[in-house]
Amino acid sequence: MLLAIKTIDNDGRLEPLRRSLQTPWTWVVADHTDHTAFAQALAQADAVVSMNWPVTFPPAPKLRLLQLPGAGTDDIVFDAVPPGAAICNAYEHEIGIAEYVLAVMLEWRIRIRRMDTELRAGRWWGSWLGGPAATHGELFGKTLGIVGYGRIGREVAKRAHAFGMRVIAVNRSPKPADGWAERIAGMERFHELLGEADFVLSALPLDDRSRGLFDASAFASMKPDAVLINVGRGRTVDEQALFEACRDRRIGGAAIDTWYDYPPQNSREVPTLRPSRFAFHELDNVIMTAHASAWTDALLERRCRIMAGNLDRLARGEPLINLVRAPLGAAATA
Numbered sequence: 001m002l003l004a005i006k007t008i009d010n011d012g013r014l015e016p017l018r019r020s021l022q023t024p025w026t027w028v029v030a031d032h033t034d035h036t037a038f039a040q041a042l043a044q045a046d047a048v049v050s051m052n053w054p055v056t057f058p059p060a061p062k063l064r065l066l067q068l069p070g071a072g073t074d075d076i077v078f079d080a081v082p083p084g085a086a087i088c089n090a091y092e093h094e095i096g097i098a099e100y101v102l103a104v105m106l107e108w109r110i111r112i113r114r115m116d117t118e119l120r121a122g123r124w125w126g127s128w129l130g131g132p133a134a135t136h137g138e139l140f141g142k143t144l145g146i147v148g149y150g151r152i153g154r155e156v157a158k159r160a161h162a163f164g165m166r167v168i169a170v171n172r173s174p175k176p177a178d179g180w181a182e183r184i185a186g187m188e189r190f191h192e193l194l195g196e197a198d199f200v201l202s203a204l205p206l207d208d209r210s211r212g213l214f215d216a217s218a219f220a221s222m223k224p225d226a227v228l229i230n231v232g233r234g235r236t237v238d239e240q241a242l243f244e245a246c247r248d249r250r251i252g253g254a255a256i257d258t259w260y261d262y263p264p265q266n267s268r269e270v271p272t273l274r275p276s277r278f279a280f281h282e283l284d285n286v287i288m289t290a291h292a293s294a295w296t297d298a299l300l301e302r303r304c305r306i307m308a309g310n311l312d313r314l315a316r317g318e319p320l321i322n323l324v325r326a327p328l329g330a331a332a333t334a
Contacts, residue, residue: 001315004030004045014049014069016301020308023315047311055080064327065314067307073324074206074233083328088310088320091151092302093294097203097231098155100293102163104229104255105144105199107287109137140164145197147213148204148232149175149184156201157181168193172209194221199229206233214238219245225252231293234258234275243278246286253285257293 003025005014018027030041039058042048047065052075063082068089081087107113111126115136118125125134144160146153146169157167157180167181170193175184185193190213194200200222204210214228214237222228228251230237239260245251256275263271280286310320 001046002026002028002041002044003311004028004041004048005050013300014304016304017049017308020305021311022308023312025311025315047314049307051075053077053081060085065310065320067310068324069303069307072205072233078325081325086314086320086323086327087325088322089324090303090306090322092299092306094151094155095302096296096299097152097293098159099296100257100289101156101201101229101231102159104287105139105142105160105227108199108227108253108255109139109142111136142166142198143168143196145169145193145200146181147190147193147200147202148210149181150203152203152231153201154178154180156203168196191218191221194218194226195223197226198223199227202228202230202232202236204232204236206235210236212236212238214242216241216245219251222251224250227252228254229257230254231257234260239276239278243276243280243283246280246283249285253283253287255287255289256280257289258291262291 001024005027025047028041028045030038032038035058042058042060042063045060045063047067048060048063049067049069051068051070051072053066054075055077057080060082063085066076066081066085066087068076068087071089071091071093073087073089076087078087115126124130126136127134139160141164143166144156146157146167149157149169149171153169153171157169157178160167161180169181169184170187170190171184172187174186177183202214204213210233212235214230216238219241228237228242234256242254242256246254259275261273261275261277263273274281275288275290280288306322310322313320
């Protein structure tokens with residue numbers, strides 16, 4: 001069976017996939033910038049690993065599986081994917097993201113960076129020597145509100161619960177409390193959650209319902225010292241409204257990992273580009289990271305094992321996992 005890997009998805013990160021396969025596959029790295037060679041590869045491919053599938057892709061008449069090496073389907077034109085192909089994605093990012101969210105909240109409350117900076121200058125800020133004015137905070141007893149209670153939300157809730165935080169959530173489909181979040185309500189209670197939370201985590205995918213959900217009215221509903229943490233998609237948050245809410249101190253601030261402007265993905269060097277048309281980098285109540293929360297040293301190995309397992313299942317005729325779309329006309333599998 002032939003597996004086609006787009007060059008943009010094969011900068012070395014997929015080598016664990018090759019090692020994890022247990023069934024025989026012919027591995028073809030298809031240069032998407034060479035239309036003729038790319039078309040030849042897709043014409044023979046039983047499976048393709050790619051994070052995008054535009055309408056301009058050549059025909060892939062034998063395709064049985066489009067395997068995404070990540071979770072997001074933003075760049076998949078579903079109607080352009082051959083109807084006989086299943087579409088599956090890969091998660092495993094929720095572990096790193098959950099640890100990132102806890103790190104952000106701990107930094108925000110404990111302020112280790114400031115204590116380090118102060119002591120390097122000889123100032124004992126943050127200790128008992130500084131008196132009551134120099135105290136730092138705790139997470140214990142604070143409320144975390146999670147918007148979008150899927151894999152990421154649950155992993156964050158488990159860790160926040162262990163720190164003694166109160167966890168509440170809203171989700172498109174309300175769910176019973178699960179031992180980590182004390183309530184998981186429907187989105188109609190979104191503004192209510194905003195008014196209760198000390199930290200608000202957005203873990204939403206981007207679609208027409210979530211685009212711009214965090215707007216000026218949402219920030220007006222938040223506590224004046226509350227912090228927004230966005231690890232979902234940048235454009236679920238109104239760019240200008242967030243900048244103005246942070247700049248004018250209408251909320252405590254924000255930790256932003258997902259953005260509005262991204263550099264090209266095929267750069268071989270670390271790219272340089274401001275991630276927003278607004279000057280978030282000038283605000284001292286904003287933590288900025290480059291869509292890095294999931295990008296841990298263990299993520300690729302875990303994802304490649306998942307993808308290899310799906311390719312092995314396809315080769316053996318077994319049900320696939322992480323199914324986003326079954327072959328059209330076929331019954332959905334696990």
